[in-house]
Amino acid sequence: MVMNIILLGxxxxxxxxxxxxxxxxxxxxxxxxxxxxxxxxxxxxxxxLRAKAVMEAGELVSDEIVSDLIDxxxxxxxxxxxxxxxxxxxxxAQAVALDDILAKxxxxxxxxxxxxxxxxxxxxxxxxxxxxxxCGEGYHDRFKQPAVEGTxxxxxxxxxxxxxxxxxxxxxxxxAEYRAKTAPIxxxxxxRKLVSRVDGMADIALVTTAIEKVLRG
Ligand code: ADP
Ligand code: AMP
Numbered sequence: 001m002v003m004n005i006i007l008l009g010x011x012x013x014x015x016x017x018x019x020x021x022x023x024x025x026x027x028x029x030x031x032x033x034x035x036x037x038x039x040x041x042x043x044x045x046x047x048x049l050r051a052k053a054v055m056e057a058g059e060l061v062s063d064e065i066v067s068d069l070i071d072x073x074x075x076x077x078x079x080x081x082x083x084x085x086x087x088x089x090x091x092x093a094q095a096v097a098l099d100d101i102l103a104k105x106x107x108x109x110x111x112x113x114x115x116x117x118x119x120x121x122x123x124x125x126x127x128x129x130x131x132x133x134x135c136g137e138g139y140h141d142r143f144k145q146p147a148v149e150g151t152x153x154x155x156x157x158x159x160x161x162x163x164x165x166x167x168x169x170x171x172x173x174x175x176a177e178y179r180a181k182t183a184p185i186x187x188x189x190x191x192r193k194l195v196s197r198v199d200g201m202a203d204i205a206l207v208t209t210a211i212e213k214v215l216r217g
Contacts, residue, residue: 003028003082003215004107006089006098008186009115010178011171012125013200014207017138018115019086021208026215028082031073033066033090035136038163056164058173060090060181067097074105083107090182095189112189113211115200119175126171133159144204 005028007015019030037055040048047069051061066088074083089095102108128141134157139146146153152160165174189195196214200207 002080002107003110004085004102005083005111005113005215006085006109006189007113007115008182009117009200010119010122010182011174012122012129013115013117014125014204015086015115017144017204018207018211019084020138021204022084022211025208025212026082028084029077030084030086031070031088032086033061033069033088034086036069036073037061037066056170058165058170058177060177063091063093063097066090067094067101070098071101071104074101074107079106089185090177092181092185092188095185109189109194111196111214112186112194113214114186114195114197115207116197117200121201122175123168123171126166127168129166130160130162132157133161 007018009015016030016032016034019032022028023030037048037051041052041055042048047065051065054061070085070088077083085098089098099109125140125143128143129138130141131138132152132155135152135155137152137154138144139160150158150160152158165171186195198207198210198214202210
């Protein structure tokens with residue numbers, strides 16, 4: 001069955017980590033607007049040039065830009081591949097846009113999984129986060145170190161990087177944006193009985209097990 005799911009939660013909740021595991025285990029595709037925007041910034045496209053300063057400040061990029069990115073990705077994807085929305089939608093306007101985009105591509109939303117986490121833990125998670133510069137695999141200084149120090153478990157790469165916006169000050173702004181603009185979209189999905197809550201404070205593997213249970217229905 002082709003599934004379309006949203007992983008919702010504040011920065012550092014584990015959306016990217018869990019998306020990666022679902023991609024590997026279920027052949028779904030991760031659609032991360034944050035990753036798409038970072039690629040656009042790196043390539044200095046018009047979208048990247050507009051988004052760069054907003055992202056560095058921890059504020060939200062315009063609804064139109066991110067919804068257009070999602071629309072284009074879904075247009076390029078085969079109908080047989082399920083989608084995991086990671087970091088999108090983040091506002092009510094994006095949630096409404098996603099309904100239209102999914103309908104346009106003959107898809108429907110199956111689950112909204114909210115990863116619940118203590119805010120205090122998020123700063124530590126985000127300031128300790130790093131990724132492989134070659135394949136993008138995610139790591140953490142304390143919670144998920146590579147098996148061999150300095151070598152990516154997945155691709156064997158030796159270059160790692162940290163995000164420009166993963167500092168304590170920006171994290172606070174990103175959390176405030178989440179509380180003000182993203183958490184309020186949950187009732188929109190609650191009304192449609194689409195929301196399942198998963199304890200995002202548990203170990204990474206246990207969070208995956210809990211998500212898989214939701215997906216099995
Ligand atoms: P998000 O995509 O929601 O911003 P990430 O998946 O990048 O969050 O996770 C943030 C950081 O926390 C990463 O360094 C990741 O390795 C780590 N992490 C993710 N899930 C857990 C967990 N359940 N327990 C401890 N650390 C975690
Ligand atoms: P993320 O990788 O999800 O943590 O996103 C990093 C940054 O990209 C955010 O702080 C925003 O500036 C921007 N961004 C990512 N996704 C969205 C979105 N759906 N709406 C608005 N801004 C976004």
